[in-house]
Amino acid sequence: MVSRRKVLFAAGTIAAAPALGASALPETPSAVRFEHGVASGDPLPDAVILWTRISGLERGAEIAWQVSKDDSFSNVIAEGKVFTDAGRDYTVKVDVRGLTPDTEYHYRFLAGPIISPIGRTRTLPLQTDKVVLAVVSCSLHPNGYFNAYRAIADLDRVDAVVHLGDYIYEYGAGLTDYGMGNGRMLMRIPEPAHEIVSLADYRMRHAQYKRDADLQAAHARAPWICVFDDHEICNNPWRDGAENHQPDEGDWGMRKAAALKAYSEWMPIRDPAPGKLREAIYRSFRFGKLAELVMLESRLLARTKQLDYAEDLSYLDGKPDKAAFRTKLNAENRELLGAEQRQWLENTLTATVRDGVTWQVLGNQIVMARVNGPDIVKRLGADTVNTLRAVSPEGVRKQLDTFAALFDSADPLPFNLDAWDGYPAERERLYTMFKTTGARTVVVSGDSHCAWANQLRDGVGQPVAVELGVTAISSPTRWLDSWLPDLQLAATLADQNDEVLAADDAYNGFVRLTLTPEEMTGEWMSVSTITSRRFTCFPLRKFSAKADEMMLKVGI
Numbered sequence: 001m002v003s004r005r006k007v008l009f010a011a012g013t014i015a016a017a018p019a020l021g022a023s024a025l026p027e028t029p030s031a032v033r034f035e036h037g038v039a040s041g042d043p044l045p046d047a048v049i050l051w052t053r054i055s056g057l058e059r060g061a062e063i064a065w066q067v068s069k070d071d072s073f074s075n076v077i078a079e080g081k082v083f084t085d086a087g088r089d090y091t092v093k094v095d096v097r098g099l100t101p102d103t104e105y106h107y108r109f110l111a112g113p114i115i116s117p118i119g120r121t122r123t124l125p126l127q128t129d130k131v132v133l134a135v136v137s138c139s140l141h142p143n144g145y146f147n148a149y150r151a152i153a154d155l156d157r158v159d160a161v162v163h164l165g166d167y168i169y170e171y172g173a174g175l176t177d178y179g180m181g182n183g184r185m186l187m188r189i190p191e192p193a194h195e196i197v198s199l200a201d202y203r204m205r206h207a208q209y210k211r212d213a214d215l216q217a218a219h220a221r222a223p224w225i226c227v228f229d230d231h232e233i234c235n236n237p238w239r240d241g242a243e244n245h246q247p248d249e250g251d252w253g254m255r256k257a258a259a260l261k262a263y264s265e266w267m268p269i270r271d272p273a274p275g276k277l278r279e280a281i282y283r284s285f286r287f288g289k290l291a292e293l294v295m296l297e298s299r300l301l302a303r304t305k306q307l308d309y310a311e312d313l314s315y316l317d318g319k320p321d322k323a324a325f326r327t328k329l330n331a332e333n334r335e336l337l338g339a340e341q342r343q344w345l346e347n348t349l350t351a352t353v354r355d356g357v358t359w360q361v362l363g364n365q366i367v368m369a370r371v372n373g374p375d376i377v378k379r380l381g382a383d384t385v386n387t388l389r390a391v392s393p394e395g396v397r398k399q400l401d402t403f404a405a406l407f408d409s410a411d412p413l414p415f416n417l418d419a420w421d422g423y424p425a426e427r428e429r430l431y432t433m434f435k436t437t438g439a440r441t442v443v444v445s446g447d448s449h450c451a452w453a454n455q456l457r458d459g460v461g462q463p464v465a466v467e468l469g470v471t472a473i474s475s476p477t478r479w480l481d482s483w484l485p486d487l488q489l490a491a492t493l494a495d496q497n498d499e500v501l502a503a504d505d506a507y508n509g510f511v512r513l514t515l516t517p518e519e520m521t522g523e524w525m526s527v528s529t530i531t532s533r534r535f536t537c538f539p540l541r542k543f544s545a546k547a548d549e550m551m552l553k554v555g556i
Contacts, residue, residue, distance in 0.1 A: 031056040032111045036207060037216030040121035041268030043160065043223040043285065045101035048121050050094045051268040052109045053210070060085030063092050064110040067099070071106045071118055089203045091265045101126045119220040122159060127288040133361075134158045134222075134525075135511040137229070137446025138166040138472035139209070142173070142183025142190055144530025146214035148473045148509050151527060151537035153217035155512075160285075161222055162293065162513075164446030164470065165229020165365045167267070168205050170196045170244065179476065182531060195234075197249050202262035210266065219268070226267055227281050227295045229365045229447055233259040236418055238303040256300065277301070282341050284348050291515050292352040294345065295363040302338025307417050309406060320405050322413060329414075332425045342429065349437040358547055359515050360439040366419040366447045368427065368467050369454035369499040373407030373415035374492040376400065376484075384486070400484075409496060416448070424459075431458040434465055440550055441465035442520050444513065449477050450490055450505040451524045453543045455552045457499055466545050466552040468522040469503075470511045474530050477505045501554050507540060520545045 036053040050065060060083060067078040078099070084092045092109060099105065102125035109116040134152045152161060171178045173193040183189060191208040192201055209215060230237055233256055235244035245252050260278040264271060272278055279300040285293045312328060314321045337345065349360055377385050385404065389397050406413045414421035434441050435458075443456065443465055452469025471477060480489045490503040507526035514521045524540040542555035 032114050034109065034111070034114070034116035036210040037219055038107065038109065038116050038119040039219035039224060039268040040107065040119055040222075041224040041226060042270045042283075043122060043124050043225075045124045045126055046099050047095060047097045048099065048105075048123060048223055049268045049270055050096055050107050050109075050119075050121070051092065052116055053089070053091045053207070053266070054084060054111055055090070057084075057090050061111070065092070065094050065096075065107065066110070067096055067105050067107045069103075069105065071120075073106070073108065077105075088265050089262070093265075093268070093271075095270065099123050102128065117216070117220060121223045124285060125288045125290075128290050129517060131287045131291050131515045132157045132159050133162050133293075133513045133515075134160075135162045135164065135363075135444045135446075135468070135470050135513055136473055137164040137470045138449055138475040139215070140166075140169050140179045140472070140475040141209055141212070142177075142186070142188045143179030143476060144182055144186070144188075144474040144508065145533055145535075146212055146218075146474055147527040147530055147533070147535045148525070148537070149212075149218035150214040151525065151535075152510060153214070153221045154537075155221070158222045158512075159287070160293075161218060161224045162295075162363055162444065163224055163226040164363055164444065165227055166231040166447065166472075166475070167226065167228070167263075168202075168209050169231040169475075170205070170234045172196075186531065195249075197255055197258075199258035199262060202259050203265070206262055206266035224268055225285060225293060225295060225363070226269055227297060227363060227365060228260075228263055228299070230299055232263050233300070236306060237299055238305045239300065241305070243306070280341075282344065284352075286352070286357065287515075289355065289357050290517060291359040291361055292348070292357050293361045293363060294348055296337065296345070296365065297341065298336040298365050301341060302335045304334045304336075304423070306422055309402070309413075309417070313406075322411055325413065329417075329422065330424050334423050334425055336420070336423045336426045337430070342433070345430075346433050346437065349433060349439045353438050358440060358517055359520060360441050361513075361515075362441060362443045362465075364443050364445045367416065367445045367452060367454075367469055368420045368443050368465075369452065369456055369497070371415050371419070371421060371493055371497050371500060372409075372412035373403065374487060374489060375407055375409040375412065375496055376403045376487060378409055378496070379488075379492050380486060388484075396484075412496075415493065419448070428459055431456070431464045439465075440547055442513075442515075442545070443467040444511065445469045449475050449479070450503055451507075451509070451511070451526075451540070452500065453502040453522070453541070453552060453554060454499050455501060463551060466520070466550060468511050468513065468543065470509075471505070471524070471526075472508050473510065474508055477508060501552055502541060502543070504540060509537070509540070512539070518547055520547070 035055045039051040041049045062081040069075040104122045172195045173190045282297045420427045449472040451471040454467040456465040490505040494500045494503040509526040512523045522543045526540040528536045
């Protein structure tokens, strides 16, 4: 058993004596409350991050924490106090050390007589023959209820929740703002009501999300391993800017710093090591000799600006100059990870393969497979497309013409230039790394609001990895249906792309990933609705790959 004194000492850098000006709790402790729940994250064999937030404080104070083997807290094995104040938005984060591997713990916080909800967490194993992960992405609060989070909270087993980004969204509550059609109907109105830009804005948006009971339940169920994508800052960023950051919204660097500070405060992740940027969120977690989970960062550290068909595609004789565009697209200097992260990743994969770890799982923000855009003429027929053009408004006609010109199957271009398809040279560098290290790579990907099952292949067509893409927790899925319902986009992309074995954009949900020494199994766990709190959760389809073959097979 770990002594309380030992754990207090080990956690001393976090739970240190309060800074000058610290005080006891207010005289009216009834004003103090834990309205944002509790969370844990970044588990190690002997450690885990515990998180909460205190409401009702007006000055800095010490908050107590406890870890127990049971939910009655009759066997408290670690405890301490940690200081919080307005400088960290009254959030509390403790890095508890000296724990036992592969052990479930309960934890809570105490503000005087006020006790937080109780959370469950688990340390990583030194050896195991099974790992179950819930992989999630894209939770747009106004667009629907977080039923998928509730379904995760109700799972019989989940060793960790892997969040691939878009935990919050930056948009406001305007009539045409993203998700506000459902938001007005469900009375899920963003706070603040404008697009978030300042530190106070980002903190308020995180606070609104964490007041959601379904999200709180999922956080309290198991440790989370998270990485941001784009909307935690704003849509489609790159190294030096973002599509959704405009000059009248202030300095990009200041906005990014504010977003990352709020993310660090409000998420159960370890703070960066001294001298490391908050952007450098890449890190790895080892589940014994069964799996190494490697979380990548592909948004802020090194990403070259996305190409855009409207801006970067030239025309010859009225037709798109695809050869010239591909020259830009395939440029060797187009990066996502950057040299430092690539070297870290190669070292990590080399070490995990050398140590005999069976699976290398890449927590990846964006879809990695080659996915060319849909050939709408092939799918719908020329007569149907011509009829649609004749009866459609100008905006839809332009979309139809763009699709027909860019994605005809004789010479198609990539569908999503914000994904790995926008960075082919970087993807080949990554695939070379998979091959040279001998990694058995399972890629899990977010961002796209679509479920994917992909067999990844290098530039000469050799299989290098398998990929499971996760649909959204509550963000819109069938976004093309409003103007082209017969296209059935996901099915069309699966039919017309060799790497895509299956795709589905009909449901919200998550991926349940189960790993054993022999096999990887992935299930598209789908919720029946996000607009009613009465829902069912079911496995829509199932996929598997044998460790000795690494070829993805489609089940139900």
